[in-house]
Amino acid sequence: xxxxxxxxxxxxxxxxxxxxxxxxxxxxGNPYLFWYVQYPNRGLQFLLKYITGDNLVKGSYGFxxxxxxSQTSFHLKKPSALVSDSALYFCAVRDGSNYxxxxxxxxxxxxxx
Amino acid sequence: GAGVSQSPSNKVTExxxxxxxxxxxxxxxxxxxxxxQSLGQGLEFLIYFQGNSAPDKSGLPSDRFSAERTGGSVxxxxxxxxxxxxxxxxxxxxxxxxxxxxxxxxxxxxxxxLTVL
Numbered sequence: 001x002x003x004x005x006x007x008x009x010x011x012x013x014x015x016x017x018x019x020x021x022x023x024x025x026x027x028x029g030n031p032y033l034f035w036y037v038q039y040p041n042r043g044l045q046f047l048l049k050y051i052t053g054d055n056l057v058k059g060s061y062g063f064x065x066x067x068x069x070s071q072t073s074f075h076l077k078k079p080s081a082l083v084s085d086s087a088l089y090f091c092a093v094r095d096g097s098n099y100x101x102x103x104x105x106x107x108x109x110x111x112x113x
Numbered sequence: 114g115a116g117v118s119q120s121p122s123n124k125v126t127e128x129x130x131x132x133x134x135x136x137x138x139x140x141x142x143x144x145x146x147x148x149x150q151s152l153g154q155g156l157e158f159l160i161y162f163q164g165n166s167a168p169d170k171s172g173l174p175s176d177r178f179s180a181e182r183t184g185g186s187v188x189x190x191x192x193x194x195x196x197x198x199x200x201x202x203x204x205x206x207x208x209x210x211x212x213x214x215x216x217x218x219x220x221x222x223x224x225x226x227l228t229v230l
Contacts, residue, residue, distance in 0.1 A: 004155070032216055043117070044156075044204065046218035090155060099144075100169075101219070103155035 002027045004093050006104035013081045013111050021076040021107045023091030031093050033074040034101065035065055038088040047089075050074060061085070081111045115139070117222035119205050125228045126195055134190040134225045138207030146219065147180060147190050148204040156204065162188060195229045202226050 003026045013019045025031055035047040048059025055067045065076045076089060088108050092101040118137045126132050138145050147159040158172040162182040173179070177195075182188040192199055206219040 009153075034218070036219075036221075041223075043223045044206075044219075044221040046220075049216070049218065051216050092156075099161070100158055101156075103157075105153065105155045 002093060002095060002102045004091050004102050004104040006089075006091055006107045008107050009105075010108045010110065013109070015083050015111050015113050016080050019078050019081045019085070019109065019111070021089050021091075021109060023074045023076065023104060024072050025074060025091070025093040026072060027093055027095040029095035031067075031072075031074075031095060033065070033067065034092040035059065035063070035074075035076050036090045036092065037061075038090065038106075040087070044090065047076070083111045083113055085109060086111045117205055117207055117220050119203075119222035119225050121225060122223065123226045123228075125230065127230050128197060129194055131191065131193045132195055132227065134192075134203050134227070136188045136190070136205030136222060138186065138188070138205070139209075139220055140186075142207035142209050142220070143185070144208045144210060145182060145188050146206045146208075147188070148206065149174075150202045150204055150224070152201075159190070159203075192227075195227075197229045200227055200229045 005024045033050040036044045037047050038044045047063050048057050050057045050067045058064045063078050067074050088106045090106045091104040094101050120135045143164045145162040148156040150156050160180045161169040177193045180190045202224045204224045205222045208217040208219050
């Protein structure tokens with residue numbers, strides 16, 4: 001069965017420091033991986049996706065994620081955090097045979113000035 | 114252009130009442146999803162519409178839940194005889210293409226917060 005794990009309920013980072021939000025997955029076929037962000041009182045927004053090709057994917061707002069097949073991970077990263085990055089981040093996965101996305105429980109990212 | 118819209122933004126109802134939640138997808142998007150987001154949980158898939166095909170209702174939690182999509186555009190999610198456990202944020206999303214575009218990003222509406230007293 002497909003599954004996604006976001007092991008951290010909350011991540012705290014000081015502004016200007018690098019940030020990482022972790023995601024691991026389990027699918028039976030080739031994984032297609034997504035990150036979405038949910039700002040307070042706003043809808044979910046797409047950040048980036050990995051379909052195939054380069055393992056390092058760049059997305060919106062300076063975020064990037066690295067696909068690691070051997071570790072079945074797709075961690076979200078940013079070199080220098082901004083207070084405005086504070087939000088709820090969701091990782092999602094699907095395999096090639098299913099259009100449904102399986103979502104992680106979300107990680108609350110708090111960036112402190 | 115206009116994004117996905119949902120109404121109402123908030124709904125408070127009494128246990129046992131019926132509620133209807135509405136979603137207007139982006140014009141021209143053929144696929145539409147409904148999700149439920151409970152506090153501290155990820156998104157729970159409810160139902161998927163793709164063009165004129167029969168919807169995938171596999172995520173609906175009980176027969177009290179139903180949804181329809183008229184004219185391939187607006188969708189309504191109906192919950193009959195609401196229960197307190199139905200309290201959650203109900204999200205709608207659309208994509209330009211359906212199964213063929215399963216790798217497309219999903220565009221989400223702002224959600225409807227349902228509170229069942």
